[in-house]
Amino acid sequence: MRSYRKELWFQTATRRELVHITPHIESALRESGIQEGLCLVNAMHITASVFINDNEPGLHADFEKWLERLAPEKPHSQYAHNGYEDNADAHLKRSVMGREVVIAVTEGKLDLGPWEAVFYGEFDGKRRKRVLVKIIGE
Amino acid sequence: MRSYRKELWFQTATRRELVHITPHIESALRESGIQEGLCLVNAMHITASVFINDNEPGLHADFEKWLERLAPEKPHSQYAHNGYEDNADAHLKRSVMGREVVIAVTEGKLDLGPWEAVFYGEFDGKRRKRVLVKIIGE
Amino acid sequence: MRSYRKELWFQTATRRELVHITPHIESALRESGIQEGLCLVNAMHITASVFINDNEPGLHADFEKWLERLAPEKPHSQYAHNGYEDNADAHLKRSVMGREVVIAVTEGKLDLGPWEAVFYGEFDGKRRKRVLVKIIGE
Numbered sequence: 001m002r003s004y005r006k007e008l009w010f011q012t013a014t015r016r017e018l019v020h021i022t023p024h025i026e027s028a029l030r031e032s033g034i035q036e037g038l039c040l041v042n043a044m045h046i047t048a049s050v051f052i053n054d055n056e057p058g059l060h061a062d063f064e065k066w067l068e069r070l071a072p073e074k075p076h077s078q079y080a081h082n083g084y085e086d087n088a089d090a091h092l093k094r095s096v097m098g099r100e101v102v103i104a105v106t107e108g109k110l111d112l113g114p115w116e117a118v119f120y121g122e123f124d125g126k127r128r129k130r131v132l133v134k135i136i137g138e
Numbered sequence: 139m140r141s142y143r144k145e146l147w148f149q150t151a152t153r154r155e156l157v158h159i160t161p162h163i164e165s166a167l168r169e170s171g172i173q174e175g176l177c178l179v180n181a182m183h184i185t186a187s188v189f190i191n192d193n194e195p196g197l198h199a200d201f202e203k204w205l206e207r208l209a210p211e212k213p214h215s216q217y218a219h220n221g222y223e224d225n226a227d228a229h230l231k232r233s234v235m236g237r238e239v240v241i242a243v244t245e246g247k248l249d250l251g252p253w254e255a256v257f258y259g260e261f262d263g264k265r266r267k268r269v270l271v272k273i274i275g276e
Numbered sequence: 277m278r279s280y281r282k283e284l285w286f287q288t289a290t291r292r293e294l295v296h297i298t299p300h301i302e303s304a305l306r307e308s309g310i311q312e313g314l315c316l317v318n319a320m321h322i323t324a325s326v327f328i329n330d331n332e333p334g335l336h337a338d339f340e341k342w343l344e345r346l347a348p349e350k351p352h353s354q355y356a357h358n359g360y361e362d363n364a365d366a367h368l369k370r371s372v373m374g375r376e377v378v379i380a381v382t383e384g385k386l387d388l389g390p391w392e393a394v395f396y397g398e399f400d401g402k403r404r405k406r407v408l409v410k411i412i413g414e
Contacts, residue, residue: 001139001277003312036141044389046329053184058218080334104272113182134380139277174279191322196356242410251320
């Protein structure tokens, strides 16, 4: 069994942003040389998400509106977590979108459906934060 | 290390439907011959879900009502994604329910709790769509 | 490839409770002797969750309030599942929070970000329930 590890760093310009990272994961997989296995991609921060969905700007606008409806940022005072913080909503939003994805690796490629694209979902950005890629297999 | 891959195809009669797929995953595992490892089961489409919950029709009716409350299908015009599409709600519903499950494989069996059952959650059906089963182990 | 399996048992004093279980997972990993691989941690019950978030009591109070807003427990009669049961809300809450986490194992340690902590999320407690830890690797 072989294993491979890589950190990807992101700093978004805005508090919330969805960043398309499929090409980064494909690069990592090529570097690993692994042909058959599983690829874990997870946010290493608890106010961010890694998820798979459509690479379509209209949908991303819908996500922003929808997540603000389910877990609004403001008023900050509505959350007990926001004594010294202002990011409780980011913890909740990330719970909806998920921390991680596990992707099959088949014949040296990410085994994704035709419209599956991997995203880093930032909900408390404007600072450097990390995503972990861990691949195991042969 | 051994690996095994199988696609399961589904076409539901209605737009939204929950399909019990545990027996399909058990068959795939037997075919793989793998005794110890991990089994990834994921929707290959971004308007569908694979999740684990109770195989109980009342609960499935509750899911339908609840997901429609969290991310209503209509009016279609409420979503920016729905310029040429009408399925933005399906992308959101699938985000709540999740893309994938990872199941332990122990002594050649799916290592599930007594009431755990695996479901394909279709939120934009009436066409052929796929689920991926990838098993690695020994 | 090596594999390791352990069950962790919990009985909470209240219906809903978030239990910090990172130390239990770290112990399991040490017992496994595995240095590089993947660690799956999942609830074996469908009214409970395993998730990663902040070990901060204010946030946990926010989760309780937020999940009650998204999927209220009462009135029990609002759910079709609650013919002989009263826990439909627990099935829904667990869907939001997720069944499982997959954690990278690197150099014999859980490869977690600085604030990542693993929780057992109980939404229908006061009885003995299980979490499964399965680790594969080398």
